Amino acid sequence: MGTNNEVESRLTAASRQRPFFVTVVAILLIVVAITAIGGGILLSVPAGEGALGSLQVRLGVRSEEGMQYSLQILLAAIILAALGALMARGMWTLQNWARTAVILLLGAIGLYYGLTVMFDAAGQIFGGEQVMPVGAILWIVLNGLLRIVATSLIPGAIIYTLIRLGAHFEESPGQRAFIDQGIRHILLATALSAVLIVFLIILFTLAEAWEAIEKIGLNTMLLGTIWRPGSIIGTEDAQFGLVPMIVGSILATFGAIVLGVPLSIGTAILLAEVAPALVREIVRPAVELLAGIPSVVYGLFGMVVLAPLIRKIEVPYNTGFGLLNASIVLAVMILPTVTNIAEDAIRAVPRHYKEGSLALGATHWQTIRDVILPAARSGIIAAIILGIGRALGETMAVIMVIGNSISIPEPLTNNPLTLFLSPARTLTGNIAVEINYAAGAHRSALFFTGVLLFLMILLVNSLARYLMRERLSS
Amino acid sequence: MRRVFLLTLVMATLLLSACGPTPEPSAVPTKPVATQPPAPAQAGLSGQLQLAGSTTVQPLAEKLAEAFMKLNPQVTIEVQGGGSSVGVTSAGEGTVDIGMASREVKSSELEKFPNLKVFTIAYDGIAIVTNPGIKLSSLSKEQVQAIFAGEITNFKDVGGPDAAIVVVSREEGSGTRAAFEELVMEYKDAAGEKKVKPIYEKALLQQSNGQVRTTVATTPNSIGYLSFGFLDESITPVPIDGVAPTVDNVKNGSYPIFRPLNMLTNGEPKPLARAFLDFILSPAGQEIVAESYITVK
Numbered sequence: 139m140g141t142n143n144e145v146e147s148r149l150t151a152a153s154r155q156r157p158f159f160v161t162v163v164a165i166l167l168i169v170v171a172i173t174a175i176g177g178g179i180l181l182s183v184p185a186g187e188g189a190l191g192s193l194q195v196r197l198g199v200r201s202e203e204g205m206q207y208s209l210q211i212l213l214a215a216i217i218l219a220a221l222g223a224l225m226a227r228g229m230w231t232l233q234n235w236a237r238t239a240v241i242l243l244l245g246a247i248g249l250y251y252g253l254t255v256m257f258d259a260a261g262q263i264f265g266g267e268q269v270m271p272v273g274a275i276l277w278i279v280l281n282g283l284l285r286i287v288a289t290s291l292i293p294g295a296i297i298y299t300l301i302r303l304g305a306h307f308e309e310s311p312g313q314r315a316f317i318d319q320g321i322r323h324i325l326l327a328t329a330l331s332a333v334l335i336v337f338l339i340i341l342f343t344l345a346e347a348w349e350a351i352e353k354i355g356l357n358t359m360l361l362g363t364i365w366r367p368g369s370i371i372g373t374e375d376a377q378f379g380l381v382p383m384i385v386g387s388i389l390a391t392f393g394a395i396v397l398g399v400p401l402s403i404g405t406a407i408l409l410a411e412v413a414p415a416l417v418r419e420i421v422r423p424a425v426e427l428l429a430g431i432p433s434v435v436y437g438l439f440g441m442v443v444l445a446p447l448i449r450k451i452e453v454p455y456n457t458g459f460g461l462l463n464a465s466i467v468l469a470v471m472i473l474p475t476v477t478n479i480a481e482d483a484i485r486a487v488p489r490h491y492k493e494g495s496l497a498l499g500a501t502h503w504q505t506i507r508d509v510i511l512p513a514a515r516s517g518i519i520a521a522i523i524l525g526i527g528r529a530l531g532e533t534m535a536v537i538m539v540i541g542n543s544i545s546i547p548e549p550l551t552n553n554p555l556t557l558f559l560s561p562a563r564t565l566t567g568n569i570a571v572e573i574n575y576a577a578g579a580h581r582s583a584l585f586f587t588g589v590l591l592f593l594m595i596l597l598v599n600s601l602a603r604y605l606m607r608e609r610l611s612s
Numbered sequence: 613m614r615r616v617f618l619l620t621l622v623m624a625t626l627l628l629s630a631c632g633p634t635p636e637p638s639a640v641p642t643k644p645v646a647t648q649p650p651a652p653a654q655a656g657l658s659g660q661l662q663l664a665g666s667t668t669v670q671p672l673a674e675k676l677a678e679a680f681m682k683l684n685p686q687v688t689i690e691v692q693g694g695g696s697s698v699g700v701t702s703a704g705e706g707t708v709d710i711g712m713a714s715r716e717v718k719s720s721e722l723e724k725f726p727n728l729k730v731f732t733i734a735y736d737g738i739a740i741v742t743n744p745g746i747k748l749s750s751l752s753k754e755q756v757q758a759i760f761a762g763e764i765t766n767f768k769d770v771g772g773p774d775a776a777i778v779v780v781s782r783e784e785g786s787g788t789r790a791a792f793e794e795l796v797m798e799y800k801d802a803a804g805e806k807k808v809k810p811i812y813e814k815a816l817l818q819q820s821n822g823q824v825r826t827t828v829a830t831t832p833n834s835i836g837y838l839s840f841g842f843l844d845e846s847i848t849p850v851p852i853d854g855v856a857p858t859v860d861n862v863k864n865g866s867y868p869i870f871r872p873l874n875m876l877t878n879g880e881p882k883p884l885a886r887a888f889l890d891f892i893l894s895p896a897g898q899e900i901v902a903e904s905y906i907t908v909k
Binding site: 364366367368445446449454455457458459541542543544545560561571572574575576577 | 694775815816830831832
């Protein structure tokens with residue numbers, strides 16, 4: 139009992155020793171509050187003269203609309219002053235919420251000012267017709283930085299002292315619980331916002347596609363083989379059959395998988411099992427770099443390098459643009475995705491599987507082939523399915539290399555493999571190429587293409603999850 | 613000791629702030645000082661113009677814009693492509709100041725945008741071009757129609773080498789394609805009705821005149837169509853019925869495939885747009901047009 143009292147009295151004594159700086163900040167805030175009230179009253183005085191008059195003019199309070207706003211300005215000033223006074227009181231009694239509020243406010247003001255200076259500098263550098271000399275640019279940037287530093291010196295100092303003095307501020311148990319609950323709710327809101335966005339996109343696309351479903355009909359769109367929206371010929375003869383695009387998408391994706399998956403799985407096995415550290419250090423960054431290359435650069439590569447190479451195959455009508463070109467480009471694009479996930483799956487196989495197999499006398503390759511790969515099967519299949527999803531959705535690179543013709547892809551000669559030399563169009567390419575000028579039912583049909591893509595990706599993802607669930611449960 | 617240090621820090625910053633630079637963020641909007649009438653338009657034009665639409669008109673518009681901007685340094689004109697249908701839609705909806713189209717405006721578009729005003733600034737021919745590896749002496753309009761409809765599939769049927777024809781065309785919203793279909797692909801069916809033969813479905817579709825030129829130049833055995841303004845040494849133009857595709861032949865009427873190049877505005881053009889259009893139709897502007905296109909007068 140005695141010790142309790144002692145501790146209690148020491149605690150209250152410590153909290154009574156307010157640091158001097160807190161006093162300073164509180165005085166500053168009170169000054170701001172009084173200025174705000176006074177200023178608000180002054181500014182709302184109708185006919186100010188001299189310095190007050192010119193200030194009123196500058197702030198626009200003098201004009202017709204400004205006079206109407208003067209009451210609002212007064213009210214706003216009073217409210218701000220009240221808040222300021224409240225904050226000052228909070229700082230005076232060392233409340234934690236006051237400290238947090240002051241820090242956030244000063245931080246926001248500093249950030250806003252910093253952004254303003256940045257935009258100002260950018261406007262000066264890029265505003266004129268001619269390019270500025272490097273010296274002038276550096277001078278403007280230096281100027282801007284100095285302005286930011288000089289102006290954020292006070293707020294920075296205040297924030298610094300407040301943080302350093304954190305120990306002196308009181309935190310009530312109610313406040314702790316409030317912040318805890320508050321953070322939970324905020325995180326839930328951010329997660330829900332993602333769900334909401336997906337939901338809204340689906341809703342919006344479906345709403346826009348509804349006209350096509352009504353006017354053109356699901357039958358025509360899903361089973362029709364001719365796509366001639368007739369924006370020139372006239373919409374009476376318009377035909378909206380999506381089968382050529384569906385076939386084009388499926389064939390391009392199939393080609394990408396056939397070419398890309400063996401490469402990816404091989405790379406994954408190499409990275410996870412076979413490679414010494416040096417090779418791994420080179421290969422992994424290279425694969426990750428592939429993921430970072432913009433898709434339009436892949437398209438350029440396909441147009442300029444692959445097309446002439448493919449044209450060397452001596453088949454009539456072979457233009458170098460077509461499904462083969464698209465398959466190669468897509469295979470390279472899905473390589474990083476599939477490799478990454480397959481490698482994780484292979485690494486996740488428990489070590490004792492491998493050790494047991496090696497102990498029984500199998501070679502490394504036999505272990506990989508008969509023990510590790512079957513064990514990692516679900517992960518590898520998930521990787522392939524993600525690759526399929528990526529290949530289905532790729533637009534920019536594909537429209538540059540696939541020829542965008544509206545016919546169903548057909549083998550160019552008797553050899554069925556020349557199917558891949560035929561030009562085609564994918565569902566994604568369909569939207570990208572025509573959306574700029576489509577109107578009415580045509581535009582709605584393009585949104586329906588989007589809905590179709592949604593459904594295909596949904597199907598593919600559900601398949602992936604179903605396969606993985608089976609694996610996991612067994 | 614530390615408390616004294618922090619105290620000094622705060623005091624120092626307070627003192628510094630009193631004599632530090634006073635920031636004047638110019639990006640912070642200030643309310644208008646007083647209601648004044650806007651300054652009247654002066655002889656020195658200033659402002660910004662946005663143009664978008666046909667890729668045929670685009671290079672011409674860029675040259676005209678450059679000349680206009682030299683005369684009026686306070687003016688900026690930005691020119692984008694997108695195709696004639698994009699030009700009509702953008703002009704009608706008001707997203708750009710002037711839309712460009714390399715074809716006539718359709719009746720359905722006039723219904724949708726009844727305030728559309730059309731200004732013809734030039735005439736442009738459409739040339740049939742082949743890859744330099746194919747040398748054809750001449751093609752008749754019927755032969756061109758058959759080739760682009762996919763009925764003739766080998767160059768040997770029209771006097772060329774034995775090679776399968778690769779057809780290159782434009783996307784559906786293209787004004788060049790629309791004009792081509794109207795001028796070349798039209799035929800009369802059994803009932804005497806005017807119909808348009810659809811372009812071969814296996815044709816490679818490109819997004820602009822420039823892309824057609826590149827594709828025809830680099831793809832062997834290819835044939836395509838593009839605007840006169842895009843003719844250069846990388847592709848071979850084909851004479852139609854013995855008439856070579858040149859500006860003079862269009863002027864004297866012997867080359868039949870040409871169309872108007874139009875600039876469109878929604879309602880009356882705003883003063884700066886009006887000034888630009890007047891410049892284009894003036895002798896100075898038409899001189900620039902005459903470099904690769906056919907003038908209006």
